[in-house]
């Protein structure tokens with residue numbers, strides 16, 4: 246023994262439960278600092294053996310092997326080997342293994358055992374293994390590894406006394422071996438690990454074996470990613486492939502209602518308000534209900550089947566690379582419905598800067614309010630055809646691209662923020678993988694119903710309200726005979742002012758008019774254009790018979806349409822998001838920063854898209 250107080254290091258793969266064990270063993274007796282010269286957390290604490298003798302514990306970052314791939318891992322290795330400045334070589338190791346992941350975790354454990362320090366294995370998370378139908382034999386494992394194995398449940402403080410007793414005994418009885426006999430190479434190591442893991446299994450239910458096999462593919466860094474992308478891809482294809490008939494039916498319904506009012510109510514201001522503002526404007530948004538429901542049907546099914554947590558696990562690595570923590574996944578995922586609850590959910594992120602970064606990028610996740618805008622423009626400007634005769638719908642592909650653009654944008658921004666205003670690094674976190682199961686029809690139906698209700702309530706409140714205000718601003722003052730009512734109106738004149746600023750990125754008067762009211766809610770961009778078009782078409786039979794998409798098609802270039810889509814990927818067109826950011830960050834600084842950077846990105850993205858498209862002759 247090198248010190249009066251033995252020092253013991255907790256080592257193992259990421260998420261094995263080292264920190265949980267460390268916390269359970271040391272309680273409040275811990276100190277967190279950085280290793281000298283590096284920004285890797287050094288967590289040290291005190292505990293005592295059963296007879297009261299003290300020991301000191303070090304919690305190390307998770308590592309996959311002794312060949313370091315990152316700074317965290319380099320520090321872990323240096324500490325274990327006694328090369329880390331300011332740290333003496335530990336007197337013993339507690340190798341923490343996730344019982345449910347034995348074959349993976351045993352690889353590193355075998356490497357550690359070859360170091361020939363006094364070692365005890367904590368077979369952690371046995372509760373989860375049992376829940377999933379896996380029973381292990383610690384004795385057998387101990388026999389195979391040649392060191393004591395103690396089953397533990399760190400979060401329930403189970404097995405801690407046995408663990409410390411085993412450590413004590415291991416330090417006392419340790420006899421250095423002649424030569425460490427570790428497996429010769431990587432593949433031999435894996436094989437040996439797998440063989441030991443198999444030997445240690447007492448029983449495994451078929452469900453667990455099956456789950457394990459599926460997970461081996463679904464959680465694979467390459468195949469898993471391909472599957473995730475493929476699922477997303479299919480989802481967006483379906484949005485277009487399936488929404489057609491119901492969307493057409495809804496559109497016809499809105500059209501019929503308009504015609505009925507026009508035929509049966511004498512012309513007056515109120516009738517115009519109803520026809521142009523409510524039916525044309527709000528109706529133009531409501532027709533996208535089928536698309537929204539198809540999207541959420543997929544999300545609900547993926548969630549209920551147990552796949553979503555796997556997707557989170559896959560993304561966790563990527564998020565860590567840009568400095569986000571895995572805890573940000575759920576807030577960001579819910580931001581696909583709406584950034585407001587997403588931003589509120591960031592409260593679960595303990596690190597302030599980490600949380601701030603997650604808040605600042607949440608609006609880049611494509612919320613469902615963008616869908617009507619995307620869907621309108623895509624339906625009008627992207628041909629409804631297969632890509633190169635493959636049967637892959639081009640429209641769905643573009644929609645997929647817009648979602649991906651938001652995600653990639655968010656990752657890039659997070660990367661930049663974590664190196665500047667919100668400096669810090671990411672940290673993985675561990676999620677318990679739920680069982681795979683058949684989604685229950687009732688739950689999915691209920692989820693869809695809730696989504697539909699949220700959407701329709703928005704249409705009936707904020708969207709209707711904003712559209713009515715806009716209708717007023719578009720209707721007054723009355724234009725003299727022969728002049729365009731839209732151009733002459735208050736809203737039209739404000740739009741003309743704004744148009745100057747957005748012409749360089751290819752935007753026209755229609756878009757300029759929609760941008761300001763769309764701050765209330767993104768869908769208003771659609772209702773605003775529909776209302777303006779209805780007012781514009783007033784009396785013109787042919788124009789009135791056209792859908793909004795057809796009208797836009799006749800007026801906009803493809804370059805403008807694409808620029809408008811690019812704008813909506815980034816633009817913070819949502820007052821609620823800005824307000825919630827103010828509330829959650831206690832001040833105006835960060836919401837203003839967010840609005841500033843997002844508008845700047847939106848402007849740049851729209852401009853680049855427009856001029857690139859023009860260069861390709863699409864202007």
Ligand SMILES: Nc1nc2c(ncn2[C@@H]2O[C@H](COP(=O)(O)OP(=O)(O)OP(=O)(O)O)[C@@H](O)[C@H]2O)c(=O)[nH]1
Pocket residue numbers: 257258259260261262263264265266305306307308369370371372373397398399400401673674675676
């Ligand atoms: N059910 C159960 N959960 C556990 C157990 N031990 C740890 N956990 C959970 O597993 C997750 C990861 O635990 P940590 O202690 O952070 O793992 P770690 O090994 O320190 O991870 P890194 O520091 O990232 O390498 C946490 O959410 C814990 O609550 C256990 O025995 N049973």
Ligand SMILES: [Mg+2]
Pocket residue numbers: 263264265304305306307
């Ligand atoms: Mg830890």
